[in-house]
Amino acid sequence: MTVVTKQERAVAINPTRACAPMGAMLAAYGVHGAITINHGSQGCATYPRHQMTRHFREPVEVATTSLTEKTTVYGGRDNLMAAIKNIWERFRPTMITICSTCLSETIGDDVSSIIAEFQESNPDVTIPILSVKTPSYVGTHTTGFDNFLKEIAATMPHRRSRGDVNGRVNIMPGWVNPGDIRELKHIVREMQVDGLWLTDYADTLDGGYYSPRPHFPHGGTTIEELRDSSRSLATIALQKHVGGDAARLYKRRYNVPAHVLPMPIGLKNTDTFIDTMTKITGNLPSIEVQAERARLLDVIVDTHMFNTGLKAAIYGDPDLVEGLARLVAEMGMQPRFVLIPSNSQKWADDMTALADEMGVDMEIMLKSDMHELHKRIKAEHVDLLIGHSKGKFIADAEKIPLIRVGFPIEDRFGYHRRAVVGYKGAMYLIDEITNAALEKRGNVVSNTLMEIDLLPAESTNGNGCRVNFNGKHSITENPASED
Numbered sequence: 001m002t003v004v005t006k007q008e009r010a011v012a013i014n015p016t017r018a019c020a021p022m023g024a025m026l027a028a029y030g031v032h033g034a035i036t037i038n039h040g041s042q043g044c045a046t047y048p049r050h051q052m053t054r055h056f057r058e059p060v061e062v063a064t065t066s067l068t069e070k071t072t073v074y075g076g077r078d079n080l081m082a083a084i085k086n087i088w089e090r091f092r093p094t095m096i097t098i099c100s101t102c103l104s105e106t107i108g109d110d111v112s113s114i115i116a117e118f119q120e121s122n123p124d125v126t127i128p129i130l131s132v133k134t135p136s137y138v139g140t141h142t143t144g145f146d147n148f149l150k151e152i153a154a155t156m157p158h159r160r161s162r163g164d165v166n167g168r169v170n171i172m173p174g175w176v177n178p179g180d181i182r183e184l185k186h187i188v189r190e191m192q193v194d195g196l197w198l199t200d201y202a203d204t205l206d207g208g209y210y211s212p213r214p215h216f217p218h219g220g221t222t223i224e225e226l227r228d229s230s231r232s233l234a235t236i237a238l239q240k241h242v243g244g245d246a247a248r249l250y251k252r253r254y255n256v257p258a259h260v261l262p263m264p265i266g267l268k269n270t271d272t273f274i275d276t277m278t279k280i281t282g283n284l285p286s287i288e289v290q291a292e293r294a295r296l297l298d299v300i301v302d303t304h305m306f307n308t309g310l311k312a313a314i315y316g317d318p319d320l321v322e323g324l325a326r327l328v329a330e331m332g333m334q335p336r337f338v339l340i341p342s343n344s345q346k347w348a349d350d351m352t353a354l355a356d357e358m359g360v361d362m363e364i365m366l367k368s369d370m371h372e373l374h375k376r377i378k379a380e381h382v383d384l385l386i387g388h389s390k391g392k393f394i395a396d397a398e399k400i401p402l403i404r405v406g407f408p409i410e411d412r413f414g415y416h417r418r419a420v421v422g423y424k425g426a427m428y429l430i431d432e433i434t435n436a437a438l439e440k441r442g443n444v445v446s447n448t449l450m451e452i453d454l455l456p457a458e459s460t461n462g463n464g465c466r467v468n469f470n471g472k473h474s475i476t477e478n479p480a481s482e483d
């Protein structure tokens with residue numbers, strides 16, 4: 001039976017959430033030449049910078065207003081005015097994003113008024129200066145990203161006159177990896193759609209080595225594109241919880257139709273993305289995209305005997321978890337526990353509908369942490385964990401394979417370059433999941449429908465293991481391989 005549970009404990013133990021300014025910082029990295037100022041104490045800049053550097057393996061830069069005891073009491077206006085001026089004079093950025101923090105929100109600094117005061121006294125500074133509200137006690141890192149997109153939609157585009165279109169489609173990938181953005185660009189190109197990316201950090205956070213180092217990383221959406229985004233044919237938000245509201249804002253303010261879709265992970269969700277582009281532009285998927293879809297179907301068929309019935313625990317960001325849960329259900333697996341750090345009833349309702357549609361039983365865990373997930377797994381064994389690096393400790397303790405997906409991946413290299421979206425991303429995930437299942441079976445798998453455990457010597461195969469052709473597909477330990 002599918003149930004929704006909510007963690008009521010006052011303290012989070014091993015939370016699966018990060019700080020809200022990090023989300024706005026990440027989104028701002030997708031704008032060419034933009035610089036973020038975190039209006040708070042130094043640690044509010046250091047923590048997101050370190051976390052992002054460990055995941056993306058790039059130098060991540062963010063400025064800080066470095067609030068102290070004095071500014072905490074008297075307000076951070078002077079620090080913020082000085083920070084904007086310094087950043088402008090030293091870097092000449094194309095845009096400045098000012099993220100609030102727990103501290104500056106609590107002391108009540110009115111960032112928008114300070115920006116207005118700065119612009120009045122510095123008329124030569126004509127670049128956009130955005131204020132994004134990101135106190136970490138309201139929402140999570142995905143909230144910060146979402147708030148940035150809403151601010152972009154509210155303040156950046158030009159007003160649009162009737163019938164004035166640029167023929168492009170705004171695409172909001174949401175919180176993904178540079179590898180995902182590249183895969184989405186591949187699909188969009190194959191559909192002959194001209195995508196306007198809100199925002200695009202494929203190259204800014206996965207760049208090459210250049211000498212001399214460029215003043216700003218190559219790539220990113222330009223300010224002119226942000227201004228022009230009100231003239232697009234439509235907006236597609238590929239995450240409901242990161243970009244959905246901004247897409248609706250484009251509809252309300254500029255009459256740009258909004259399509260808020262599930263993250264395109266797995267077969268059905270990728271079909272939905274492609275069908276939506278066809279609906280908007282009339283363009284059909286290319287032969288290449290059709291071939292990728294056919295290959296994905298083939299992979300699902302080829303691997304189903306290894307995976308059917310396996311139980312998975314999936315944790316992380318709401319859109320990612322929803323997409324992954326559908327994918328594993330498409331593979332015939334049970335997404336037994338699905339967990340997010342936020343308290344979203346909308347997400348719980350969507351997951352309940354997904355469980356009904358796919359005929360699976362889930363525990364839908366809201367506002368939960370890794371400690372809570374570990375307790376569940378101790379009580380009810382699962383075959384796989386799917387999520388970011390923070391699940392490593394459960395995986396090690398319970399000897400369960402961990403499929404690394406999401407943010408942060410800090411204990412392995414190169415995951416930011418991989419894609420989990422689109423047909424190719426689904427094939428990659430299915431390969432990873434299936435290989436983890438095979439690895440867990442030990443050294444005796446040579447056929448598809450075998451269940452293996454220890455038997456008396458006379459009925460063993462060459463490895464000292466019994467082989468049953470009973471059609472069960474659960475992973476069982478091979479005690480012989482532990483000797």
Ligand code: SF4
Binds near residue numbers: 045
């Ligand atoms: S104080 Fe708040 S904004 Fe600063 S690092 Fe901590 S959680 Fe993030």
